Amino acid sequence: MAAAFKKPVRLIARLDIKGKNLIKGIHLEGLRVIGSPNEKARQYYEQGADELLYIDTVASLYNRSHLAELVTEVVKDVFIPITVGGGVRAVSDVKELLRAGADKVAINTAAVSNPSLITDVAESFGSQCVVLSIEAKKRGPGSWEAYVEGGREKTGRDVLEWLEEGVALGAGEVLVTSIDQDGTEKGFDIELMGLASQASKVPIIASGGMGSPSHATALLKQTKVDAVAGARSLHYDRLGLPEVRRTLLAEGYGVRAHGPQ
Amino acid sequence: MARNNTVIVDYGLGNLRSVAAATAEIGGKPEVTADLDAIRRAERIILPGVGAFPLAAQYLETSGIGSAITTAAGRGVPILGICLGMQLLFERGNEFGWSNGLGLIRGDVLPVLRTDEGEGLRGTHIGWRSLGFPPSGRRAPLFTGLKAGDSYYFVHSFSANPSDDRNVLATVSYGTKDLVVSAGEANVMGVQFHPEKSGSAGLRLLRNFIDI
Numbered sequence: 247m248a249a250a251f252k253k254p255v256r257l258i259a260r261l262d263i264k265g266k267n268l269i270k271g272i273h274l275e276g277l278r279v280i281g282s283p284n285e286k287a288r289q290y291y292e293q294g295a296d297e298l299l300y301i302d303t304v305a306s307l308y309n310r311s312h313l314a315e316l317v318t319e320v321v322k323d324v325f326i327p328i329t330v331g332g333g334v335r336a337v338s339d340v341k342e343l344l345r346a347g348a349d350k351v352a353i354n355t356a357a358v359s360n361p362s363l364i365t366d367v368a369e370s371f372g373s374q375c376v377v378l379s380i381e382a383k384k385r386g387p388g389s390w391e392a393y394v395e396g397g398r399e400k401t402g403r404d405v406l407e408w409l410e411e412g413v414a415l416g417a418g419e420v421l422v423t424s425i426d427q428d429g430t431e432k433g434f435d436i437e438l439m440g441l442a443s444q445a446s447k448v449p450i451i452a453s454g455g456m457g458s459p460s461h462a463t464a465l466l467k468q469t470k471v472d473a474v475a476g477a478r479s480l481h482y483d484r485l486g487l488p489e490v491r492r493t494l495l496a497e498g499y500g501v502r503a504h505g506p507q
Numbered sequence: 508m509a510r511n512n513t514v515i516v517d518y519g520l521g522n523l524r525s526v527a528a529a530t531a532e533i534g535g536k537p538e539v540t541a542d543l544d545a546i547r548r549a550e551r552i553i554l555p556g557v558g559a560f561p562l563a564a565q566y567l568e569t570s571g572i573g574s575a576i577t578t579a580a581g582r583g584v585p586i587l588g589i590c591l592g593m594q595l596l597f598e599r600g601n602e603f604g605w606s607n608g609l610g611l612i613r614g615d616v617l618p619v620l621r622t623d624e625g626e627g628l629r630g631t632h633i634g635w636r637s638l639g640f641p642p643s644g645r646r647a648p649l650f651t652g653l654k655a656g657d658s659y660y661f662v663h664s665f666s667a668n669p670s671d672d673r674n675v676l677a678t679v680s681y682g683t684k685d686l687v688v689s690a691g692e693a694n695v696m697g698v699q700f701h702p703e704k705s706g707s708a709g710l711r712l713l714r715n716f717i718d719i
Contacts, residue, residue, distance in 0.1 A: 418631060
């Protein structure tokens, strides 16, 4: 009957958004405009992305309204799951984004200031659509601090403790972004992702640092993460999703085959 | 060929916009509605859904939507349940205790993992998987033209267990067992994955459905 079980691994394109633009920085800072997020999204869909992340990292500071607009447009011709985050403060914000066509909603700042929001959203729409977004910055050996507001504000909270608490409150998935590795294209924070994926009962999306297929294989070899997100190297066409997928398939990981079979 | 509308049942849960967009993309003329007459008279119905079984089952019952779907099913029109929508087609679901589904396909809906299973597995099955088909060799019309390696997007913690093996249309392995991820009884069928989120393979499956 069905082929032998291999843990599914997803390849995700992450699009950081400000206003109506696709942006990218390094360590979540020095944001530069790259172009239209929806155009890039269509490109990644064609190239076989398994999922998209639309994250408005500055939405807590500015107006979030463009996010729902962008999503409404992109779901007309991009037929893969889309997680949308940025500026989500209330159950009504989640409802608006899901109605626009988002499959899941990522929550960071508001979850830290009001953890019961995670439970409220999970009870209203199911855990499967609540992604706890954690921005992690190393503060010492084996220790990371959670940040909010797009990596600008410290919370004083330990990343691994916050992760376990967020999952207990009802998060169905956790997006872990390494601020230290973000935008560097120098590889993932494997120690962080290893501990996070060990501690978590729900899937972990690793984000920050992917510059080559070998970064993805190193991550999957040494951790239990469920999904690998790339951003900067993809946006500047220095790395292609098909290349990463071919490498992971060849190494025996459970990524989907896409393209000619 | 002029096609009739595809009624997409709006019962307040799920990614209706995406299901409608995918249906439009393959020429299925989506009509998103909660109108009982429209559902009763539909020529083709998609029951989407994301969320928890008991709440959805209760809403289908109190709103009258459930019996409208049953009426349409009795007329022999093709009905496709997606994700929670598939589960609701079964007799009973065991999520936060037992509750009754529409009973259009015989069987129960249970957690993907029992508490004593799942060493190293997550309780939520999420990601892209390719399917296995029953050994009878006959491929259901829903899967016409789809290749063995084609993958579909899953996100679920419960899955259906048809009481009649002949109603199993497709499976995936999970740990050491197989989950039933597509089932059909007469004109009523369901898929546990999200065809509307499964790229070109998912669109092909939806096209197969509207061609039935």
